[in-house]
Amino acid sequence: MKKRVSLPGEGAELPAWYEVTPVILDEATVFHANCVNAVVTAEVAQRNFVQTLAKTFAHLSIGLAIFDRNGQLALFNPALIDLTALPAQFLSTRPTMISFFDQLRENRHMPEPKNYLNWRQEITAVIAAAEDGRYEEIWTLDSGRTYRVRGRPHPDGATAFLIEDISAEVALTRNFRADLELCQSLLDTLEDGLALFSVSGVLTFSNARYRSLWCLNPQATFADVTITDSIDAWRQLCAPNPMWRDIEDSVLNLESCENWHMPLRLRNGEALICHIAPVATGATLIRFQQITPEPDLPVIARERSLD
Numbered sequence: 001m002k003k004r005v006s007l008p009g010e011g012a013e014l015p016a017w018y019e020v021t022p023v024i025l026d027e028a029t030v031f032h033a034n035c036v037n038a039v040v041t042a043e044v045a046q047r048n049f050v051q052t053l054a055k056t057f058a059h060l061s062i063g064l065a066i067f068d069r070n071g072q073l074a075l076f077n078p079a080l081i082d083l084t085a086l087p088a089q090f091l092s093t094r095p096t097m098i099s100f101f102d103q104l105r106e107n108r109h110m111p112e113p114k115n116y117l118n119w120r121q122e123i124t125a126v127i128a129a130a131e132d133g134r135y136e137e138i139w140t141l142d143s144g145r146t147y148r149v150r151g152r153p154h155p156d157g158a159t160a161f162l163i164e165d166i167s168a169e170v171a172l173t174r175n176f177r178a179d180l181e182l183c184q185s186l187l188d189t190l191e192d193g194l195a196l197f198s199v200s201g202v203l204t205f206s207n208a209r210y211r212s213l214w215c216l217n218p219q220a221t222f223a224d225v226t227i228t229d230s231i232d233a234w235r236q237l238c239a240p241n242p243m244w245r246d247i248e249d250s251v252l253n254l255e256s257c258e259n260w261h262m263p264l265r266l267r268n269g270e271a272l273i274c275h276i277a278p279v280a281t282g283a284t285l286i287r288f289q290q291i292t293p294e295p296d297l298p299v300i301a302r303e304r305s306l307d
Contacts, residue, residue, distance in 0.1 A: 069157030199282030201227040
């Protein structure tokens with residue numbers, strides 16, 4: 001059985017390390033000693049490097065788990081314990097990847113597999129994807145928390161998994177989308193058609209009245225709808241008007257940024273007023289207001305006088 005021993009050095013010299021191997025020959029035992037100073041030095045350097053990494057990653061909010069070439073946990077940080085609720089004693093035993101994910105499933109810190117019989121095959125696929133740097137998923141847990149999990153290959157056959165809590169980010173995104181939907185629904189109730197163009201002349205918003213008035217559906221196209229495209233569509237449904245170019249110049253800030261308006265008449269005889277108003281960030285709001293005919297008051301008054 002091999003045994004590693006050291007001989008003290010003289011003065012400030014480092015101890016010399018040898019690996020002693022006993023060999024039994026008949027009734028005698030022969031010992032062979034091989035100098036392993038280089039191996040010991042490399043192992044010490046590796047331990048120091050791992051300790052340095054552990055201290056470096058100790059303050060990260062992202063959970064880190066690095067598995068060596070044999071698939072055993074070689075390094076983890078405190079955030080991993082907080083995010084996964086895995087005991088430090090368990091992680092310190094250097095579990096394998098399979099054991100690590102099994103334990104995550106047991107304490108409900110990863111999505112429950114739809115088919116438990118295929119669980120090991122799914123985990124094998126996860127590990128393979130991580131080794132290729134292709135694994136990235138969003139985990140929605142039963143507790144309501146949301147994790148982003150990524151697997152990345154590391155040198156010398158190691159594999160790293162990063163677990164990040166993005167619950168606040170997801171909640172903020174959902175609230176933002178809810179606010180946008182609320183604003184959209186409110187503006188869709190207006191009787192005036194609204195179209196908002198960015199400083200570069202791209203349509204960024206329109207309400208339901210605008211889409212029905214001009215028979216357009218900007219959301220159905222993947223390409224950007226520009227002010228030029230929009231004016232071409234408006235022109236087709238309107239009587240000739242020499243001021244279309246002025247609208248384009250205002251949107252592209254080629255003229256003074258002031259509120260102004262122009263009359264329009266659709267080919268079906270309907271009269272509109274087009275209001276052009278600059279808004280924040282260099283954008284331009286164009287509002288199409290329908291002109292309703294005023295009632296013929298004298299006729300109504302004369303009819304009342306005859307009663």
